[in-house]
Amino acid sequence: MSEKQEKMRQCAEKLLRDGEAGYVIGWGETRFDDRTTPIFVEDPAGAGAFVWNEYAINSLAKYLLDDKYPDKKIGLFTRGCESRAINRLLKDNQIKRENVYLIGVPCDGKKSDRCTLCRERNPILYDVLLWTPEDDPPPAAGRFDRVKDIEAMSPDERYVYWGETYDSCIRCYACRNVCPACNCRECYADMSKTGFQGKQHSRSDNQIFGVTRAFHVGDRCIECGECERVCPMNLPIMGQTQKILKDINELTGEYECGMDATSENYLGRFDLDDKDEFM
Ligand code: SF4
Ligand code: SF4
Structure with a gap:
């Protein structure tokens, strides 16, 4: 042992x-x-x-x-x-x-x-x-490589890429359930009357889920990779959240989420007076 x-x-x-x-x-x-x-x-x-x-x-x-x-x-x-x-x-x-x-x-x-x-x-x-830490590995150069590959596509190619990707999504919500940034007590995706995402399996509804998820967690994602690890369809969904993180890094300088518990988020603000009317 x-x-x-x-x-x-x-x-x-x-x-x-x-x-x-x-x-x-x-x-x-x-x-x-x-x-x-x-x-x-x-x-x-x-x-x-x-x-x-x-x-x-x-x-x-x-x-x-x-x-x-x-x-x-x-x-x-x-x-x-x-x-x-x-x-x-x-x-x-x-x-x-x-x-x-x-x-x-x-x-x-x-x-x-x-x-x-x-x-x-x-x-x-x-x-x-419990034991002495070794030095962290140097920052990996390839952090945003896959985002760069997607950015190199034309808008039409990107549409096809993400459309075909989300055709395979079975909306099991495993990516949401495992994610530490997806921590709402009630998720809009489980509501029946939001009006903007149906329950049926279709490209558009799957994509609405993907885009909403990405913007919900994009500036709060700790890049743990759990969402992709558990996805039963092996979908490359971190490509979306990492695009947002890459943009934040380019706009504001070196940035990683989860390094402290106090700094403000870039995109979202929590407001106690938010009535969540659409829920
Ligand atoms: S884990 Fe994969 S298949 Fe399941 S909802 Fe998320 S993206 Fe879709
Ligand atoms: S990589 Fe980001 S979006 Fe995926 S599970 Fe971790 S925190 Fe959530």
Whole structure:
């Protein structure tokens, strides 16, 4: 067993035994050697179920939304991507910092496409750090390569590209459900009377979903890649959100979302007086 995995198990066991956390969220084994699954451990004796290997891929932070008023703190193993997602949720007023105990686990890169462009492997937010972080990889030059490829197309070619892409969307909403930036309590896509997006499977309705999703999260996307990882149709939907991020970078300078919990968003403003009339 790896030393890091052992440290994780010991930390989780202590937190649970001392009553400092009601449960701890991490990764556990599946019956497949090349896959792990998020697990929730309440019993200190169960801490031995946590694993840390190259397949600990799922981003964990969004599970915090399933328990917004916990009796005790929720323990969460936290890498760079989880801490950026937590900043996202804190900034959107979706969770309270005092309700979570963040167990920092500097990441070594996992077997996932999304990790190849990762710029923050080390937690930027934590209550305890389980081992010494190594330097983050240098910023990946290819961050916006796919956007550049799409920008190089003519408007007609782009229309065909996105039209054909969204022809395959089955509107399962997995991309929305996994996304830490898609955290509205009620989603317009589940409403029946919005008037601008039907329930039928058609190119136009699928595209309305895609464009609305992209603008909703575009300036808040932490580039975790979860939306593409879970899409059962393998659709390249980060091409849309990254276009917005690329434009923001070009207009305002170097910019990444989720690096803090206080700075303002570029596109959206939350307003308590918004009556959500269309809902
Ligand atoms: S996960 Fe993929 S198929 Fe499902 S709604 Fe999102 S884009 Fe469409
Ligand atoms: S990469 Fe996808 S899942 Fe992650 S924050 Fe951006 S839109 Fe959401």
